[in-house]
Amino acid sequence: AQSVTQLGSHVSVSEGALVLLRCNxxxxxxxxxxxxxxxxxxxxxxxxKYTTGATLVKGxxxxxxxxxxxxxxxxxxxxxxxxxxAAEYFCAVSEDNYGQNFVFGPGTRLSVLP
Amino acid sequence: xxVVSQHPSRVICKSGTSVKIECRSLDFQATxxxxxxxxxxxxxxxxxxxxxxSKATYEQGVEKDKFLINHASLTLSTLTVTSxxxxxxxxxxxxxxxxxxxxxxxxxxxxxxL
Numbered sequence: 001a002q003s004v005t006q007l008g009s010h011v012s013v014s015e016g017a018l019v020l021l022r023c024n025x026x027x028x029x030x031x032x033x034x035x036x037x038x039x040x041x042x043x044x045x046x047x048x049k050y051t052t053g054a055t056l057v058k059g060x061x062x063x064x065x066x067x068x069x070x071x072x073x074x075x076x077x078x079x080x081x082x083x084x085x086a087a088e089y090f091c092a093v094s095e096d097n098y099g100q101n102f103v104f105g106p107g108t109r110l111s112v113l114p
Numbered sequence: 115x116x117v118v119s120q121h122p123s124r125v126i127c128k129s130g131t132s133v134k135i136e137c138r139s140l141d142f143q144a145t146x147x148x149x150x151x152x153x154x155x156x157x158x159x160x161x162x163x164x165x166x167x168s169k170a171t172y173e174q175g176v177e178k179d180k181f182l183i184n185h186a187s188l189t190l191s192t193l194t195v196t197s198x199x200x201x202x203x204x205x206x207x208x209x210x211x212x213x214x215x216x217x218x219x220x221x222x223x224x225x226x227x228l
Contacts, residue, residue, distance in 0.1 A: 009155075036219075043120070043207050043219035044158075090157060102148070102217070104157045 002027045002093045004105035012111040019078040021108050023065075023091030026072060033074040034092040035065055038107075044090065050074065061085070086112045117141055118210050120220035127198055128228055135193045135223045137164075137208030143188035144210035149181075152205040152222075164191040198227040 007022040036044040048059025055067040065076045091105040145166045150158040163171040170183035182194040208220040
């Protein structure tokens with residue numbers, strides 16, 4: 001069985017500061033890992049994903065994440081926060097790249113302070 | 115632009131009535147679509163997998179007779195909440211995988227049952 005934990009249900013950063021959202025997973029098979037962003041009353045938008053290959057993955061809006069197998073982690077970072085980054089962020093793990101067996105983390109709400 | 119669209123985005127209904135939510139893939143065919151439920155400040159919970167031309171697969175604990183799913187065509191899946199009650203109020207989200215592997219989410223539908 002797969003599971004995802006996200007440390008910190010709410011993270012606040014100042015505008016321009018580093019964003020770090022933590023994600024740890026467990027999986028019995030090589031995982032596919034995803035980060036999604038959700039703005040209020042909207043669906044989910046894919047930020048980035050790791051399937052195979054390079055462990056540092058770059059996504060949209062300046063976000064990136066690094067897959068660390070030894071730490072079973074897939075933390076999301078952005079060097080400089082922008083006000084528009086305020087949203088809910090979900091880490092997810094899947095056994096495949098087609099949406100089957102998707103398991104979402106509980107989410108982390110990011111607030112960006114002026 | 116959106117490649118998976120949900121309608122309606124918001125719906126308010128009286129207790130005891132039925133409500134239908136549509137999920138459409140706009141520029142690709144989807145033999146499979148997924149329906150999720152999201153409670154306030156919580157993550158997405160997979161309710162069921164909608165399969166074109168066959169019965170939906172429901173997750174454990176999801177009432178099949180309460181949440182009717184019909185995948186009538188390769189671009190349309192519907193979720194009908196039957197005899198809705200206030201506890202059914204929630205944010206419902208659908209998703210569909212494209213053949214590239216990427217999973218696209220709809221904008222979500224907020225159901226309020228009075």
